[in-house]
Amino acid sequence: MEFKSEFFRSPPTPVALLPYGMVRYHGAPADLRDIPLGTILNIKAFLPPDPKNSSVVTTPNHWYPLPPENHAMLIEDEPSLCLREGKTWRLKEVDMKNDQGLVVATCESKDAAEAKAPEQKMTLDATTRFWRGRESLKLADLIAEGTWPASGKKSLGGQSVLLGLCWKPCPDGIFVRYHISDIWLDETSTQRAIQSQTEVHKSLIRSRWMPAFVDNVEYGKFGRAKVTVTLFGGMDPALYADFKKGGQTAINGAENTLKHAGGSYGPAHMASKGPILEVVKTSGAVPMGSSGVQVTMETDLIIEGIRPGRVVRIRASDWPNLYVPREEYIGDHPSVEDRFPSPALFPRY
Amino acid sequence: MAHSSSFIVLCSWLLALGAYAANEGQGTKNQEQAPEVFRPVAGSFPPIEKAHTYQGELAFVDHANRRGSIRVQGPGIFRSTEPNPFTLLPYGMVRYRGAPAELRDIPLGTVLHITAFLPPDPKTSSVPVLPVDNRNRDANHRRGVGVFPAENHALLVEDEASYCQRMGLTWKLKEADFQDLQGTMTAALERKQGGEKPVEQKLNYDHATRFWRGRDCLTLTEVVAEGILPASGKKAMEGRSVLLGLTWKPTPGGVFLRYHISDVWLDASASERAAKVQAEAHKTFIRSRWVPGWVDSVEYGKFGRATVTVTLFGGIDPTLYADFQQGGQAYLNGAENTLKYTESGSAGPTQMAARGPIVEVRRYSGEIPTGCSGIQVRFETDLITEGIRPTKIVRMRPASWPDVHLPREEYINGNAGNLEERFPTPAIFPKY
Numbered sequence: 020m021e022f023k024s025e026f027f028r029s030p031p032t033p034v035a036l037l038p039y040g041m042v043r044y045h046g047a048p049a050d051l052r053d054i055p056l057g058t059i060l061n062i063k064a065f066l067p068p069d070p071k072n073s074s075v076v077t078t079p080n081h082w083y084p085l086p087p088e089n090h091a092m093l094i095e096d097e098p099s100l101c102l103r104e105g106k107t108w109r110l111k112e113v114d115m116k117n118d119q120g121l122v123v124a125t126c127e128s129k130d131a132a133e134a135k136a137p138e139q140k141m142t143l144d145a146t147t148r149f150w151r152g153r154e155s156l157k158l159a160d161l162i163a164e165g166t167w168p169a170s171g172k173k174s175l176g177g178q179s180v181l182l183g184l185c186w187k188p189c190p191d192g193i194f195v196r197y198h199i200s201d202i203w204l205d206e207t208s209t210q211r212a213i214q215s216q217t218e219v220h221k222s223l224i225r226s227r228w229m230p231a232f233v234d235n236v237e238y239g240k241f242g243r244a245k246v247t248v249t250l251f252g253g254m255d256p257a258l259y260a261d262f263k264k265g266g267q268t269a270i271n272g273a274e275n276t277l278k279h280a281g282g283s284y285g286p287a288h289m290a291s292k293g294p295i296l297e298v299v300k301t302s303g304a305v306p307m308g309s310s311g312v313q314v315t316m317e318t319d320l321i322i323e324g325i326r327p328g329r330v331v332r333i334r335a336s337d338w339p340n341l342y343v344p345r346e347e348y349i350g351d352h353p354s355v356e357d358r359f360p361s362p363a364l365f366p367r368y
Numbered sequence: 369m370a371h372s373s374s375f376i377v378l379c380s381w382l383l384a385l386g387a388y389a390a391n392e393g394q395g396t397k398n399q400e401q402a403p404e405v406f407r408p409v410a411g412s413f414p415p416i417e418k419a420h421t422y423q424g425e426l427a428f429v430d431h432a433n434r435r436g437s438i439r440v441q442g443p444g445i446f447r448s449t450e451p452n453p454f455t456l457l458p459y460g461m462v463r464y465r466g467a468p469a470e471l472r473d474i475p476l477g478t479v480l481h482i483t484a485f486l487p488p489d490p491k492t493s494s495v496p497v498l499p500v501d502n503r504n505r506d507a508n509h510r511r512g513v514g515v516f517p518a519e520n521h522a523l524l525v526e527d528e529a530s531y532c533q534r535m536g537l538t539w540k541l542k543e544a545d546f547q548d549l550q551g552t553m554t555a556a557l558e559r560k561q562g563g564e565k566p567v568e569q570k571l572n573y574d575h576a577t578r579f580w581r582g583r584d585c586l587t588l589t590e591v592v593a594e595g596i597l598p599a600s601g602k603k604a605m606e607g608r609s610v611l612l613g614l615t616w617k618p619t620p621g622g623v624f625l626r627y628h629i630s631d632v633w634l635d636a637s638a639s640e641r642a643a644k645v646q647a648e649a650h651k652t653f654i655r656s657r658w659v660p661g662w663v664d665s666v667e668y669g670k671f672g673r674a675t676v677t678v679t680l681f682g683g684i685d686p687t688l689y690a691d692f693q694q695g696g697q698a699y700l701n702g703a704e705n706t707l708k709y710t711e712s713g714s715a716g717p718t719q720m721a722a723r724g725p726i727v728e729v730r731r732y733s734g735e736i737p738t739g740c741s742g743i744q745v746r747f748e749t750d751l752i753t754e755g756i757r758p759t760k761i762v763r764m765r766p767a768s769w770p771d772v773h774l775p776r777e778e779y780i781n782g783n784a785g786n787l788e789e790r791f792p793t794p795a796i797f798p799k800y
Contacts, residue, residue: 027773056472145648188656188772218575226618341618
């Protein structure tokens, strides 16, 4: 975490996603598994909803003022934050020395009325990727083109770009200076990055099902019930559009980690199946974490995992019937740790 | 009498203990027929021909301790197979996209080829120690034989592209079939020099697959628009030669195992550019973390002076080794088997490092074992410390590399460090 002290000394602070916590990477929906280690992330988080069942530590570190708000509602990388907040990085100047570049830039609002942003210094080097249209360029390519200096200073004229940021150890006793991992030089390259990540995440959600929580259950006879769920937010709109009135659907119980219940026979085996009776889109402001889409379905197999307030996963009728890997479901004879992961995984520094 | 009884009981107990120890992890009652149990020893690179090799999907990474879990490919149902913990030997090498890498560079889900040994010292293994013949045991529940190998200390971890380049293999695409947002590619992994006809395999691809050509990164839609792949239905690919990046995704149709194509490098220019980018990433990494090696010998002088000979570990870009020049200055610091620094703590690795001039840089003649660079560096210092003893792991840098501080999880915090920091236990891995 970034403090007003030397960044490298800060022990990594554990973080968990709320069931409806959203991840954004390259301006698109993502999963934590999509984000490379070292990526700079912006986090919006809360205190643990239930400290007894927290999968991350609830007691603050004695030395560093780590925030107790470690249950994340939103985790996003730098391009995602900039795109959401309507900001852009403006490159002022680069100074190249021994294949290392020092970039001076400002992160500005596209709204010209906002106050002038402070200048920041960031490093780049031969590992930095430059994206232009459909090209993936190296620093050497730009130097060869003459758009970037091989050595010395060059004014970059406030060029508007998106930056991917990471951190690397940096010399000269500097508390924190981020490193530029990626530069998207134009709108086309940005849109292509968004599209690429969106496809990755769509594929994931089609196989793992849409997370949601149960709003309401109207119990019928002999195990029948009408179940209304609110789909969680942060997905590509095309996935929500797959839930259509009249289509068949399946709901399976899940834990707060979004692990499927139901064991090794796959999520569809024990899922409650039935027709979609209604799909309602919320009018008005939609809270963060929610999609604003409610689905009501009818089933003849109402089970314990499908109670109001419980987290579930729901599948649209034309999504493939797949099995998820072992670590993504609760086994038939689970340990308590399987269901309620403890913070024991995290090292203490 | 009482003493005699105690003696008999003690002997029986020792006999029982001996019998238990002899059978521990062997899985066979006949010791004479038991296969040779080979474990790497400190100060010696193990012969790669004694390694066990397997492949599977990277499912978990603890990068600071250079370990993770891999879902090992076996004859059974892949998805049901619990990820098997593995760790890197101190001289274990990682290759990604045909270039040197670290575990932190490899995305989760990537299919990896592993060349590994039994734990050198089971008592201090940072991953669970399994019976030595576990690779021959059936894991039951239709997971098959060999999915939990005891050989979980890796000498070499490489992705598909790196493996193909090292082995002189190429994927030949035979036929593409695209339906319902999902493509199936029939392909064969062939030797570039030819040879016996390989078995055709089916792989999946979809709109998340990246296609690299020259310096372009293309989408499936663009490749389809160019007529390289079909928009729907089948198309013959006429044995087009490519490099593939492989991952695993759940597969429909009850298929036990089918890998997914994450990346296709359509030409040599594209694959060389990928290797170059990864090589640069690793060069930057090693410059800040220093080159790992071990101490071959120490010639002690007076008042803490010594001449230390170090063998640098392999798997690093050649330009980095070239920075060690006779007459130049160097720094040497103690490290653990995880390659975490032991000295200096939060003050940075340079502060407590032994420093001095490089007296000699020698290159091995003859065959260089995997894990070794084939380069020995002798240097003289006036600060010989406990971490710099023969066979101990160290990290070394030429003085021209930057003096930087490392993140908290990559060093042991001096006297305040706890035992777990120095000898990570397998407790981090879930038990299913």
